[in-house]
Amino acid sequence: MVNYQPFLSKDTSLLKTSEIRDLLKLTEGREVISLAGGLPDPTTFPAEDIRRIADDVIKEESAQALQYSTTSGVLSFKKELVNLSKMRGISSISEDNIFVTVGSQEALFMIFNIFIDKGDYVAVENPSYLAALNILRARQPNFIGIDVDPKNGTNLDQLETKLRQMKQENKKIKMFYVIPTAQNPAGTTMKLEDRKRLLELASQYDFIIMEDDAYGFLVFEGDSPAPLKALDKEGRVIYTSTFSKILSPGLRLGWVVAETDVIKEMEIYKQNVDLHTPTLSQYIAREAIKRGVIMNNLPKVKNTYIEKRNVMLQAIEENFPKEAKWSRPVGGMFVFAWLPKGIDTTKMLEKSMANGVAYVPGSSFYYDYSGKNTMRLNFSYPSKEQLRRGIETLGKVIKEELSAS
Amino acid sequence: MVNYQPFLSKDTSLLKTSEIRDLLKLTEGREVISLAGGLPDPTTFPAEDIRRIADDVIKEESAQALQYSTTSGVLSFKKELVNLSKMRGISSISEDNIFVTVGSQEALFMIFNIFIDKGDYVAVENPSYLAALNILRARQPNFIGIDVDPKNGTNLDQLETKLRQMKQENKKIKMFYVIPTAQNPAGTTMKLEDRKRLLELASQYDFIIMEDDAYGFLVFEGDSPAPLKALDKEGRVIYTSTFSKILSPGLRLGWVVAETDVIKEMEIYKQNVDLHTPTLSQYIAREAIKRGVIMNNLPKVKNTYIEKRNVMLQAIEENFPKEAKWSRPVGGMFVFAWLPKGIDTTKMLEKSMANGVAYVPGSSFYYDYSGKNTMRLNFSYPSKEQLRRGIETLGKVIKEELSAS
Missing domain, CATH: 3.90.1150.10 (Aspartate Aminotransferase, domain 1)
Structure with missing residues (x-):
């Protein structure tokens, strides 16, 4: 053999x-x-709502729901994702800013591959989401770790100090991968003023932010603070979230909100990876948003x-x-x-x-x-x-x- | 901006x-x-069969069918895929030789990334499947083109000549990506004796075969010849096929049959890409095999x-x-x-x-x-x-x- x-x-x-x-x-x-x-x-x-929806979409739209679909996502689903994103405070976007992925894992995989080269400086919270770190490790970046304190959360003072030092050494952080809300694993949530400060740092030191909002809809104590993307005036934030926690992980659906330049790169990349995200999953989730199943x-x-x-x-x-x-x-x-x-x-x-x-x-x-x-x-x-x-x-x-x- | x-x-x-x-x-x-x-x-x-199946699996197995699942695929689905692969003549395999992907596109993406480095020699039929070529191009291999003749199909004489030449120059083809049945786009189908000869060449010159059997179940004139994988005695063939042509492309389901060493590498790779293939799609396709929907x-x-x-x-x-x-x-x-x-x-x-x-x-x-x-x-x-x-x-x-x- x-x-x-x-x-x-x-x-x-x-x-x-x-x-x-x-x-x-x-x-x-x-x-x-x-x-x-x-x-x-x-x-x-x-489950009962999903069953009824699956039944309806296959009965009424099988020629589309069981067919190939476009790489960036089913248009009618992307329109509903604009609405869902608005419920997280992300406004002034259209369906052209939306990209549908096989779970937010695929969004992270694509974005890190599209942007990160060997030797690039990438900031991550320390600790951070394991599966994201594993994708990044394969890209061989230089990691910049930003400590997460159980009480005060992600240490932006430390980030600013490092950015200043690096600037003096003529080095640049390309991207900060961050989970501002219900951080996985540390469980901290970034305060609104810290969110604003992070965006200012990104602008000042010219880096991109990859925002993982997996738990944005899952804040059960107090209000869920607006994601960075909702406060982003320069289009520096690439936002991803998932249906795995709010509807069903078995559908494997995530989505990205980003500038159209980023969406275009993702489209080319995903044509290679898997052509498109399963159509039936998208039709089911579209109806789950439309019929209020998710919010209810x-x-x-x-x-x-x-x-x-x-x-x-x-x-x-x-x-x-x-x-x-x-x-x-x-x-x-x-x-x-x-x-x-x-x-x-x-x-x-x-x-x-x-x-x-x-x-x-x-x-x-x-x-x-x-x-x-x-x-x-x-x-x-x-x-x-x-x-x-x-x-x-x-x-x-x-x-x-x-x-x- | x-x-x-x-x-x-x-x-x-x-x-x-x-x-x-x-x-x-x-x-x-x-x-x-x-x-x-x-x-x-x-x-x-x-569509009506799929509707009934979706209804049943969500009704009876929602806690599993809507949940996360394992990276290589849902076990009960992999068992049915063993049965389906047998209908293509691929026997003496178990569920450990099966890997479930988001369409066969993802199988090609993963295999080419797992095996091909910049500068490696990769043989492809000329012409070959466009989307596979695009993945390969991103890996920057040296392509070896094997002509496809409208009458006589893939030119194995030419392949052998090239292999012999390269051996003299101390070069080696690492992989041959081939579509033996209803070749896309050329429409040719490799004869059984040519299939056997190709496997002998692979053994003699020590290369891997990536077999794309997308249309293996879709031969409508004469019998569908056994895939290379069915004739593969040394485990040199990595086989992929898809549900897109025999059930529904909207489920985005493909599968791989390969040695367990290959399956293990795919498992690690796919954890980064998207964790696993949509569970609901897998449950639906499992039942479609089990209930005879596909064959009927x-x-x-x-x-x-x-x-x-x-x-x-x-x-x-x-x-x-x-x-x-x-x-x-x-x-x-x-x-x-x-x-x-x-x-x-x-x-x-x-x-x-x-x-x-x-x-x-x-x-x-x-x-x-x-x-x-x-x-x-x-x-x-x-x-x-x-x-x-x-x-x-x-x-x-x-x-x-x-x-x-």
Whole structure:
């Protein structure tokens, strides 16, 4: 049989498998409470509405809904995405500013490939979204890490200092990948004045912002602040969001709001990747916006998640050592914990799994694999009972680890 | 406003927009008979079956069908794909040899990125599938063109001569991208003895074969020969096919059959691109295989296309100049025509469009943009009446062009 190793391209060696997914495999078929995943609670899917919509669109529009469609997205869906984006405060855009993708993952994949060359300076929050970091790593940029503080969020003072230093060295940050709302994994949300300041820095130091608003519609405590794109006067922000958290991840739908110049580049790129996003998914989501299914369903999603978050936070309060810190996210699906410095959560994982609880070691979310004492805990998928028992067990494991060190 | 040009990555300049898609835009909103597209006839979609299936899977399996799923594909779907692949003669495989993609386009995108480096030698049929060539062009390989003769098909004598020459120069072809059945665009089908010979050459000269079997289930005249993968004893063949022609392009589903080493690389790559293929599409296609919808619908698809092909061939016979040659495809959706040498079909297109007929100039399908006298004509989408009128008009345009030159 042929050995494929000598045939692989050089790029292939740069690809990292997602630690989360490898980890999920370890839990398959075992009696483990997984706080490691990132799945929405399936009871939040408006399944009956989706069923009725699927039925209608296939009955009434099969010649279009089951056919090939255009690369940038189905026009009638893009029009509804203009409306949906407006509900996030993004106005003065048309369907020409919209691009439909296979989940926001594909949006990140395309944008990082379209813009980032080997050696480019790319700023990321530290920690940041693992799957985005993995795409970036394959582009071989120079990472500039911007710390995220559990209390004060993304450290813009640090960003400004670095920008000033780099300017003196004649270096430039090309792009800042940022998750301003319900940051994944750190759980922080950027204040409005910080958002404005970030845009000013982008203008002053001439960089692009890739804004990941995956949880923008999923803020369950207080108001969801306007995304950077809503405040963007120079067209510097490329915005992406997803239907995975507000309708159904199984449709694999994300969208981008950006200047038409960016949309054109995405169109050329996506012709190579997969020609277009599934048409049927787009027709279903179009109707879900149009018929109010998404907005009507949001209160249920938010209620489910705030209750589960509260259960998790209370259990952490009761079971984690006093020296630990953790986020109190106003949205999203995760709590992030900073344990006492001596603890290595990657090493501790095996013991935790043996005790029946899985989590994601936080270092995977750091571009430099620091944050060895951190962990990401999912509250959206497990039941409340599992959350309580899982955190209780995890608390014991941590305390044992502490007294052993 | 920000100017995005200075921010683009170097790779972005290598991307070519698909000529077919640009062309389709020109026909939008005009009274043009388009022989340029590549759309299936929507009357062949088993819409009512798909509607019932969608209804059932959302009703009975919404917690899974609307949820995230694994990167390589939904397990129960992969099992059905093993069965479907067997109907193409590919046996002794398991679900571990299957990988589900967003159309076979994504399979080609991933495989070419996983294997091809700048400067690698890649053999392609000349002409070959435009969208595959565009992905390859972005990888900057050295192309080795293998001529396709309207009568004798892909010229394996030429391939062998080149392989021998290159061996003397210490060079190696890494991969041969080939469409053995109902070749797109040339319409030829490789004979069984040639298939065996190609596999022997691959073994002797140690290269990989990327087999595109998009039309394997769509052979409407005679039997469909076994794909290379069915004859592959060394695991050298990476096979891809698609649901776009046998069920619905709007689901955007393709699949790969390959050695598990290849599947593993694809899994890592796809985690970056889009995490996984839409779950709902996979559940629908799974049931379509299981319930026999695909196999029961195939006779209708084949009948529709053989009738349309016959209409097109007869119209060409009656209207094209005697000096022209054209394919007589036993499957697929296209006729390819070689016009007298003096004619440049790219230049002629404007006149043809002014007369109300669009086609794709053939040079786009040649890696070296030769074949300036060729054109690809689609018979699957236009009505029979449109086919007759379109070819009649096109014949006049060609004859005018001939007498002018």
